[in-house]
Amino acid sequence: MKTEAIRPARIDFSDGAAPVSMDFGDVYHTRTGALPQARHVFLGGNGLPERWRGRRRFVILETGFGLGNNFLATWQAWREDVQRCGQLVFLSIEKHPPTRDDLRRAHAHSPLQAQADALVSAWPALTPNLHSLDFEGGQVRLLLALGDVADWLRELVASVDAFYLDGFAPAKNPAMWDRRLFKALARLAAPEATAASWTIARPVRDGLHEAGFVVNLAPGLPPKPEMTVARYAPAFTPRRAPSRLTTHDPPTDALVVGAGLAGAWAAHALAREGVACTVIDRHASPGAETSGNPAGLFHGVVTPDDGAHARFNRAAALFAQRALAPLMDSVPGRMEGLLRLHPEGGGVAAMQAQLARLGLPAEHVQALDAAAASTLAGVPLGSPAWFYPGGGWISPAALTQALLQGIPLAAPHQVQALRPHGLRWQALDERGHVIAEAAVVVLANAADALRLLDHPAWPVQRIRGQITLLHTDAPLPRLPLAGAGYAIALGQERLLCGATNQPEDAEPLVREADHRSNLAQLARLLGTEITPRGELTGRVGWRFSAGDRLPVLGPVPATLPENTRLDQPRFVPRRPGLYTLTALGSRGITWAPLAAQALAAWITGAPIPLEATLLDVVDVARFTSRAARRSAGGR
Template sequence: MKTSPIVPARVDFTDAAAPQAPEFGDVYHARAGAFAQARHVFLGGNALPARWQGRERFVVLETGFGLGNNFLATWQAWREDARRCERLVFISIEKHPLRREDLRRAHAASSAPELAAQLLRQWPALTPNLHLLDFEAGRVRLLLALGDARDWLPELQARVDAFYLDGFAPALNPEIWDAAPLKQLGRLAAPGATAATWSVARGVRDALAGAGFEVEKAPGFAAKGQMSVARYRPPHKPAGPAGREPLAGDGERSALIVGAGIAGAACARALARQGWQSTVLEALPGVGQAGSGNPGGLFHGSFHPQDGLHARFSRAAALATERELRQLDEPLPWLQWGLLRLEREPEPLERMRAQLLASGLPPEYLQVLSPEEARAHAGLRVDAPAWYYPGGGALRPAALAQAWLRQAGATLLTERPVQSLKPEGGRWQLLDADGRPLAEAATVILAAGQRNAALAAPWMAGGELPWVAQRGQLSLLAADAAAWLPRPACPMAGQGYALAGPSGELFFGATAQPHDLDAAAREADHRENLQRLLRLLALQPAPDAAAMEAALLPTLGARVGWRSLVPDRLPLVGGLAAAVPRLRAEQPRFWPRHPGLLLCGGLASRGVTWALLAGELAAAQLSGAPLPLEASLVDALDPCRFAARATRHASAS
């Protein structure tokens, strides 16, 4: 999916009863009232709330978020319905979203002021992503896709129960009313899905009919005499792609998770939001003691002018992580906000500013700082321009993992090393080194870091995954050591990383040595880390650099650990392949999967940033909820991508 800069909406509030969009020459809602219109056209036209009653999950897709009144009216109706569905998922697409200040103005006199205030608090940075916003402890979820509906509709992965076809008039905004985007509704429609719109334009009704809907006219709202309602009744049942059906082993809403690091904890948190229970088995005595055991971990997005897969996924993950951290029920100890990134070979300041301007990314996500501005954030000398992520920062990974496990209400079983898996009667048994069962369930998520390679290998058709165990040595300087060495006021990264601990300690590093299993701390690695640190703190080159290094080396502590990653440096999230498909093997989504067996790993050095969204994706794949990422990114994270890639290369040769 190719992204484009988001152009915010311009709203004319001259007539408070009917705000206008000058670019489209149309109003956002009828003068008779936004909530009244939403209740009549969209809720009433889709027979809500009656149709969601008694359901585990109900999914709505809207083609124009606008001011957000349809979402708020639907949420309000859900709240007021004693027989409401357990979970309401509202997917909405918006090409020109409102700036936060305009959204606040639009809802100054909202019919649901409490709900509008919650929406405003979570309103995302205006980036071309699928933004995940949770309300009601996750029971109401808004998936807000910012960008062109023609790009987003083919990328969404959901089974939609009700469509709200909104947007400015077809004559003024034909892009979302044409046959091509509306045809996607048939691909997304669940059995018995309905659709409603205030439009009765012939082209709209014909496009819906072409997508498999039976369309009728119904009494309209206010001055509009008629509206359209439709029900999905295709002449032939469409075939859904393999790999997109729920992967849960059976109807149980419970799972075993192997690994109590940040990946396993994120999976438990996400499953709890889908109404699932988790039992987490950890080989070590406590939470976050292996790959998640560093005293500090960074979180931040990334930027590339071409906005490829890595940049898009890291941005989506960073924004989701920031939103979660800002609303945690319990404050985390030593949570730092704001991160400076200095490139090894910095570009000129004006070039960096031009790249950021061309991307359209907002300052809430990313800024370019002059050396003087960077110095003010870091509290020390900075000689080059820097990227600044206001929503980035640092925290203790183990503390976050513990908070997520508590939030999930997960059962934690420590000192339970899982050696292998065994299928038994439609369930998975987790076995110890002597082949004795530790636990069994229909659904298992492998989130065990380095152990994932051995546990997944017997169950991955198409060849073993190309795991890399990358050794890293972190250097630690105590608070009372080398007081003359400056401590950064915010986390710094780029040429290695450095962050000050809660009591004035300094953590810095780290080395990256693939296929190195040496657990002993090495002086050579401390020297490498010190060289990076002195460059990062603008203390090198200096005439006394050698003397500084000699003074610091004897004072350093170390932590050695291993990052789990794969060569393309994206995580592995999804079901393990049960067989090689006869057809379309070049596309990972068509590979058949083992029921109830998922992988969530390969988080490399970005675990704090990536874990939350990776866990959400795994939970959605298991439960059948709408996926929180676009299809192209889901494919990019799929464990079958390497086998699919090999198939493509073999076909081309």
């Protein structure tokens, strides 16, 4: 999806009863009140709360978030309903979202003050992403898509139970009500999905009818005499891509092989979705391999073209910031910002121009000259830097242990093979004994996943990395630094730096030459040599990385029958119940939370918190599709 800079809403609050959009010249809600309109039109018009009762999950899609009143009213109705669904997922699209200050102003006197305050507190940086905001411990999830509705309806991967068709009047904002958009709604509609809108405009009703909805008029909220209600009842059901099918009958249990960052986040995400997990690892405790390093970084990425790599990294960094924040009190680490040095040339003016062109807000990333970067770092730096206010460092070993609290760990066990057993999978040890079995297996065991899958031809490699830990009397940076290597001050005059990058190097012992290489890299990063005090210590680990520098996740491709369409990952057939999450490279802390949540949603049928085009670029089946396209091109 081609992204555009998000332009915040311009709101006139001079009429306290009815805020006005200065961009569209229309009110955000009727003078009768935003909450009465939400309850009558959108909740009542979709048969809520009755329709969500007894459901494990209920999914709503709104076509205009506005000031968030429909979401708040729906959340409150869910809270008050003793028979509520287990999880409420609210997808909403907004091209011109309010700023945090305007959102706070809009809800300064809200009758739903607790929920409004929570929404304001969680309000994301206004970047063109699908932002996942959890409330009520994840039982209420807001997936907020910032950008044009026509773009986002093609990108959402979800099965929707109810549609809130909101937005400014068709005469004021005709693009919001284009007939082609209703066909996109039909693609997302679950069986018996409903829709409601305050408008009865003929093009809206005709568009719904042509998309397969049975359309009726119902009593409106005064002063409007009527409103539109609809039920999805198509003459035929549109076919969905095999790998993107969703279901309301998720598995009850899962095995996760690997207790590093990938496995810990996968098990954590599945458990939050109600799936009972058992984690299997060949070591006695979690995070014993590369995830056992004392510290690692998390931050975003800026590139000139804002391509798929940058967009995934930004989405992952924003998600990681939200996911890690509640853990920072109990896990060693700091989330006070990170500096990524930018010595490539062009200077800070070119960096700032790039941010302006991409429209990335200062809340997410800033371009600083060397003096400003040095002030933040507390040490002299010789180049400008990208500053990520939500970046930082954390102990991956302690993080994995925190994520696996309460989740059974079968260890130490080496999974020698996997065996299908009816509709379930069994993990076998070296003697062929069953370690455990479940409906789903997630292979999160880095390079060893390839062995268990009989060595598929994926372009991935194992990369050795040695870190160096030193004591020094030199001033230490107040913030973690990244660029050509990294530097993290761990306190007590300790500095962590590294790491080497040595593909297919199997040496497990710490090498003095690699310490020297890390110190030289540190000197280039800081612009000065650091004199260690005492003996250098270090650790060796292996990263598993794909050639395109993106993670590998999703259902494992199946043996392919002839004449199967393979040109896109979503069309590749999959092996039922078998998934992978691997190849996190050097960005495991940043990537794993979002990748794991996307995988958990894929497994359980929840809306996936990643747009379809980005899902394609991280989907394990991308390798199959690329091979198929190369083969077709050669004929």
